[in-house]
Amino acid sequence: MKKIRIALVDDHKLFREGLKSILEQNEDFEILFDAENGRLFLEHPNISKVDVVLLDIQMPEMDGIEATKKLRETNQDIKIIILSMHDEDQFILHLMEIGANGYLLKDTDTDEVVSAIRKVSDSGIYFSDYVSRAMLRKMNKNTAAGxxxxxxxxxxxxxxxxxxxxxxxxxxxxxxxxxxxxxxxxxxxxxxxxxxxxxxxxxxxxxxxxxxxxxxx
Structure with missing residues (x-):
């Protein structure tokens, strides 16, 4: 069985360790490494082996937005799932436009996190309910405004x-x-x-x- 190789990037060590512990319970997941900010993630020697990265938005030195932009300048293969406390439509859609493959709120149920990782690995994208609603509202707004x-x-x-x-x-x-x-x-x-x-x-x-x-x- 080919494992999905994962990197965890968040500036809170307890959050990283907790998420790592949960994800390691899945036989098809392998946690390659974790990092406390975007810069350390991009500079990690094993970054080329990553299939999916769970990337926090708000971090010191380099946040998730900047890390997403820089990663997409050189790599289109690594799937990016954004972790955030924000659920504003424009914020979500902006992250998708710059190359994020999925978007999860930090209070998301662990089963959905697992599902999102598998989905982006398989199809290249994951839509949670609130992302789908954000896109629908954007579509409706576009239609109304022409x-x-x-x-x-x-x-x-x-x-x-x-x-x-x-x-x-x-x-x-x-x-x-x-x-x-x-x-x-x-x-x-x-x-x-x-x-x-x-x-x-x-x-x-x-x-x-x-x-x-x-x-x-």
Whole structure:
């Protein structure tokens, strides 16, 4: 069984140790290392081995926002789950736009944390209920204001728009294939073409772009 290799980044040692203890109870998880701020995480010699990082927002020296930006300058493969006390819509959507793959409040139930890690590892993105609601409110606001700047829909085929809709619903590649009666490989082909057309380089940015520009109904 291939394990999901995880890094924990938070400036509170007790929080890191508690989360590490919980996650290590899962046989498919391996905690590679932990760090107390973004700078130490980015400088860690084992960073290239990380599959998923749980990244706190508020930390000294380098916070989670800056660490996300810097990581995405050089690495698109590591999945980033943001840990925060903030649930404001614009804050959540901004983190997605700069490359976060998931967003969890710090008082989230441990079962959801475990589920989020597995989901981002598998599909590249995780939507909690409040993230989904934030995106829905953004979509409704865009629709009411007519704020779409470019008609990107004209560049996407009907099939691609359907794939994009399912991606924004948080479905995995396999789940999308089952719904659309196509192979996972075909789904991935559609995903790559959509990303190329829209000029984004990962699934999280794709979803944020789609929501911001009202591409899905």
């Amino acid at each position: 704020s779409k700047v470019f008609n990107y829909k004209t560049d996407l085929s009907t099939r691609e728009l359907e794939v994009l809709k399912h991606i924004c619903e948080g479905l995995t590649t396999t789940e999308i294939g089952d719904v659309m009666c196509i192979s996972p490989r075909t789904v991935e082909g559609h995903r790559l073409r959509i990303m190329e057309k829209l000029g984004v380089n990962n699934t999280a940015k794709l979803v944020a772009f789609a929501i911001k520009n009202n591409l899905v109904d």
